[in-house]
Amino acid sequence: MLVTVLGATAIGITLGLLGSGGSILTIPILVYLLGHDGKVAIAESLAIVGGIASVGVIPFARVRLIAWRKVLSFGLPGVVGTYLGAQRAATLSGTTQLLIFGSVMLVAAGMMFFGSRRPKSPVPSEATEAPRLEPRSRSVWTTFLEPIEGLGVGVITGIVGVGGGFLIVPALVLLGGLDMRKAVGTSLVIIVINSVAGFAKHYQTIQQSESSIDPLTIATFIGIGVIGMWIGKSLNNRLDPSLLRKGFAFFLVAMGVLVLVRETVFG
Numbered sequence: 684m685l686v687t688v689l690g691a692t693a694i695g696i697t698l699g700l701l702g703s704g705g706s707i708l709t710i711p712i713l714v715y716l717l718g719h720d721g722k723v724a725i726a727e728s729l730a731i732v733g734g735i736a737s738v739g740v741i742p743f744a745r746v747r748l749i750a751w752r753k754v755l756s757f758g759l760p761g762v763v764g765t766y767l768g769a770q771r772a773a774t775l776s777g778t779t780q781l782l783i784f785g786s787v788m789l790v791a792a793g794m795m796f797f798g799s800r801r802p803k804s805p806v807p808s809e810a811t812e813a814p815r816l817e818p819r820s821r822s823v824w825t826t827f828l829e830p831i832e833g834l835g836v837g838v839i840t841g842i843v844g845v846g847g848g849f850l851i852v853p854a855l856v857l858l859g860g861l862d863m864r865k866a867v868g869t870s871l872v873i874i875v876i877n878s879v880a881g882f883a884k885h886y887q888t889i890q891q892s893e894s895s896i897d898p899l900t901i902a903t904f905i906g907i908g909v910i911g912m913w914i915g916k917s918l919n920n921r922l923d924p925s926l927l928r929k930g931f932a933f934f935l936v937a938m939g940v941l942v943l944v945r946e947t948v949f950g
Contacts, residue, residue: 695911733878768841
């Protein structure tokens, strides 16, 4: 129980501090600390990520920092991608999924590290949740790319069970032309709907096997994770978000390498 409490708190605090990346800790905690099967952990991760993100949406919705049109243009293709990714995941071994997950961790680390090298500027705490990117002007090309990237992020979500905020927020800023705060709020909504779609498909697959999902673990992680998220937000104003992202990037590199080595050598 102590491992669950500490793990869920760490996930929540990371989400509160960085706005993304916390969900990518969920699967290693479930698999390597709690001993859950890889496929079950991916399904549980989607439920946990979706649950925490649904609470995180509330303050953004209250101040109208959600671009609902982007939820449709980016999020709906993401739902299709998530379902397809989850469907494909049913044909993959748990080891293969974890190897893909380890690779995704390294990609996330690179994005967080290079984002942390950008110069600091006085922004609200919610805007620390992704690299400070300048939105590009809208064009036919970016309009075309938006649903394509949404589809791609959805596929990743469906296969490895991560929310994908570290990919969604930069895409909404660069391709969607949103400011950072609205991109974060919109991203949370997309994460919720992608997670629901992915969990539904994974749950269907798991029901056809001898494995089972632990509802108590999911509920505990969501409850404690939400508390940790608010703690992280309260710490946000006191710490340098650039240094936090850089430090977390190094941590993700270590974890990604650990997952790849463990699954390659001992999988």
